[in-house]
Amino acid sequence: MVTVYTRKRDVIKKKLPRFFQYLVLSIITLIVLVPIVIMVFGALKTRGEMFAHPYTPPIPAHWENFALILKTPSFWTLLRNSLIVMLGSTLGVLIVCSLASFIFARMQFRGKDLAFNFLTLGLMFPITVAIMPVYLVVRQMHLIDSLLAVILVQTAFGISGNILILRGFFTAIPMELQDAAYIDGCNTFGFFWRILLPLARPALAAIGALTMIVSWNDLLTPLVILNRDTLWTLPLGTMQFQGQYSSDLALTAAFVTLSALPAIIFYLFAERQIVSGLTAGALKG
Amino acid sequence: MNIPQVRRDPLKRQTRIGSPRRVQDHLTIFLFLLPAFVLFLLLIIYPIFRAVYFSLFNWNGLGPATVFVGLNNFKQILTDQVFMKAVANCLLIVLLSLTIQLPLALMLAIMVGRDLPGRAFFRAIFFMPYVLSEVITAIIWMGLFSPDPERGFINALLVLVPGVHAQNFLGDMNQVLACVFIVLSWKYFGLHMLLYMAGLQNIPKEIEEAAMIDGANRWQTVRNVTIPLLGSTIRTTVLLSVLGSLTQFNLIWIMTRGGPVNASEVMSTYMYRYAFIRFQLGYGSAVALVMLAICLVFSIVYLRLARQPDYLGSI
Numbered sequence: 001m002v003t004v005y006t007r008k009r010d011v012i013k014k015k016l017p018r019f020f021q022y023l024v025l026s027i028i029t030l031i032v033l034v035p036i037v038i039m040v041f042g043a044l045k046t047r048g049e050m051f052a053h054p055y056t057p058p059i060p061a062h063w064e065n066f067a068l069i070l071k072t073p074s075f076w077t078l079l080r081n082s083l084i085v086m087l088g089s090t091l092g093v094l095i096v097c098s099l100a101s102f103i104f105a106r107m108q109f110r111g112k113d114l115a116f117n118f119l120t121l122g123l124m125f126p127i128t129v130a131i132m133p134v135y136l137v138v139r140q141m142h143l144i145d146s147l148l149a150v151i152l153v154q155t156a157f158g159i160s161g162n163i164l165i166l167r168g169f170f171t172a173i174p175m176e177l178q179d180a181a182y183i184d185g186c187n188t189f190g191f192f193w194r195i196l197l198p199l200a201r202p203a204l205a206a207i208g209a210l211t212m213i214v215s216w217n218d219l220l221t222p223l224v225i226l227n228r229d230t231l232w233t234l235p236l237g238t239m240q241f242q243g244q245y246s247s248d249l250a251l252t253a254a255f256v257t258l259s260a261l262p263a264i265i266f267y268l269f270a271e272r273q274i275v276s277g278l279t280a281g282a283l284k285g
Numbered sequence: 286m287n288i289p290q291v292r293r294d295p296l297k298r299q300t301r302i303g304s305p306r307r308v309q310d311h312l313t314i315f316l317f318l319l320p321a322f323v324l325f326l327l328l329i330i331y332p333i334f335r336a337v338y339f340s341l342f343n344w345n346g347l348g349p350a351t352v353f354v355g356l357n358n359f360k361q362i363l364t365d366q367v368f369m370k371a372v373a374n375c376l377l378i379v380l381l382s383l384t385i386q387l388p389l390a391l392m393l394a395i396m397v398g399r400d401l402p403g404r405a406f407f408r409a410i411f412f413m414p415y416v417l418s419e420v421i422t423a424i425i426w427m428g429l430f431s432p433d434p435e436r437g438f439i440n441a442l443l444v445l446v447p448g449v450h451a452q453n454f455l456g457d458m459n460q461v462l463a464c465v466f467i468v469l470s471w472k473y474f475g476l477h478m479l480l481y482m483a484g485l486q487n488i489p490k491e492i493e494e495a496a497m498i499d500g501a502n503r504w505q506t507v508r509n510v511t512i513p514l515l516g517s518t519i520r521t522t523v524l525l526s527v528l529g530s531l532t533q534f535n536l537i538w539i540m541t542r543g544g545p546v547n548a549s550e551v552m553s554t555y556m557y558r559y560a561f562i563r564f565q566l567g568y569g570s571a572v573a574l575v576m577l578a579i580c581l582v583f584s585i586v587y588l589r590l591a592r593q594p595d596y597l598g599s600i
Contacts, residue, residue, distance in 0.1 A: 028407075136566065263418065
């Protein structure tokens with residue numbers, strides 16, 4: 001990095017590690033992509049082709065599997081349920097966490113640290129550990145088989161991490177703005193709503209994107225709470241479909257591909273937000 | 286220097302107790318915190334106490350719990366060979382993650398560094414498995430691990446090597462855990478790499494360059510400068526990785542159901558089986574509490590012990 005000379009020997013010395021770097025990175029890229037590519041290839045084959053040539057590129061591509069799945073109403077039901085849960089949880093997390101984080105970043109009161117530490121206790125155990133107790137309470141509240149229960153549970157488990165992230169962002173917004181707003185006659189809620197939230201839009205987008213991914217992929221909460229298959233979300237439906245049609249590999253591959261597609265497309269558009277949400281959480285934690 | 290402090294703490298506005306402003310502030314604090322506290326108390330804290338209660342009963346979930354058994358459930362858990370096997374498997378996955386997955390992610394992050402052309406491309410690719418759901422990941426890899434070379438890509442590659450037979454992988458008691466670990470690494474190394482890359486971004490390039498000028502070679506620089514400066518990021522990833530490995534459920538449940546013959550049983554699959562398949566809710570509650578205790582004890586001890594000086598903060 002510090003070499004300023006451009007003698008031939010130095011060039012080789014610099015180029016060789018570069019080549020090695022790209023070699024390793026390319027191998028890892030292959031390992032990451034090949035499983036996904038094989039699945040997509042499989043989705044574009046007929047059942048017979050899948051048995052005869054399981055790993056070759058699908059030429060010509062057959063779109064019948066996709067058409068078949070898209071024609072079944074149950075796929076659209078799964079999609080709709082997943083969307084409802086995802087939007088509900090994301091909205092819930094955004095509202096609940098931005099309100100609380102605002103207090104932790106901007107207000108003083110006795111027991112503030114205690115309250116904050118209490119709400120971030122959830123960072124010390126993942127949802128898997130608490131799902132059994134949560135199930136008991138959801139059942140007690142007669143909320144089994146309700147999408148609302150899934151939304152509430154996902155929101156509750158989003159609180160700890162997202163409050164931590166958002167508090168960091170909110171604290172970074174200059175105090176002078178708040179003073180100026182108060183001098184201009186703004187009350188606390190007015191400052192929060194009209195000044196802080198618009199300024200924190202990138203942070204809200206980050207935790208929003210992250211919550212969407214987490215909710216979209218969540219299996220355990222819907223698995224435990226939802227029994228009726230008309231309420232199932234996409235991961236649950238995918239799991240069920242795989243069990244039911246395990247003999248038709250091409251069809252299963254098509255189903256899996258279709259259910260992966262929304263997440264991948266979303267990721268390609270919101271990579272920056274997802275990444276900044278994750279890194280903010282980890283670096284502040 | 287006795288200069289009277291004119292400027293107060295900016296957070297403490299000049300208000301008297303009982304003034305309308307003060308009352309309004311308290312009301313705001315209360316109302317803003319209310320939703321978070323209600324949800325957190327109702328759906329996380331209260332359930333845990335409920336589970337403590339039910340863990341003392343032999344209860345199948347029908348009707349009220351009446352068969353009080355005291356700490357018997359816990360005694361049974363801790364003497365159950367299968368549960369011990371599950372704990373051992375969890376610890377093995379933790380160990381493998383810390384010794385293979387995290388170092389690999391760190392190595393890749395350092396390799397991509399700050400200015401390698403194509404950096405964003407590799408990051409986007411490596412992180413992609415994290416975005417796929419665990420259900421999808423599990424189904425993809427069940428296909429790859431299929432014992433039939435006509436169906437499983439890995440065996441198709443293996444049988445190309447002379448003298449090598451197709452392996453059973455997920456159906457083999459001795460291989461299943463290694464397979465699970467491979468899938469876990471495939472899915473999660475990108476996350477850790479991403480966090481390391483973000484951490485590297487915060488380290489000023491000049492420090493590493495200074496070390497190089499002082500005669501340190503590349504490896505010495507990484508070992509003695511870069512890694513210590515990444516301390517807080519590494520600590521975070523270790524915590525995430527350990528908690529994740531201790532409680533991994535989805536991938537294992539879908540791929541193996543904890544089998545064959547409990548060979549890939551982990552604490553969460555054990556818990557799920559008792560609570561939601563056999564409907565022994567009392568026993569399941571007790572298992573959940575044991576898991577919770579393990580996670581809490583680890584987190585607290587780790588956060589205490591790992592609180593080292595923050596090198597980056599002192600630069």
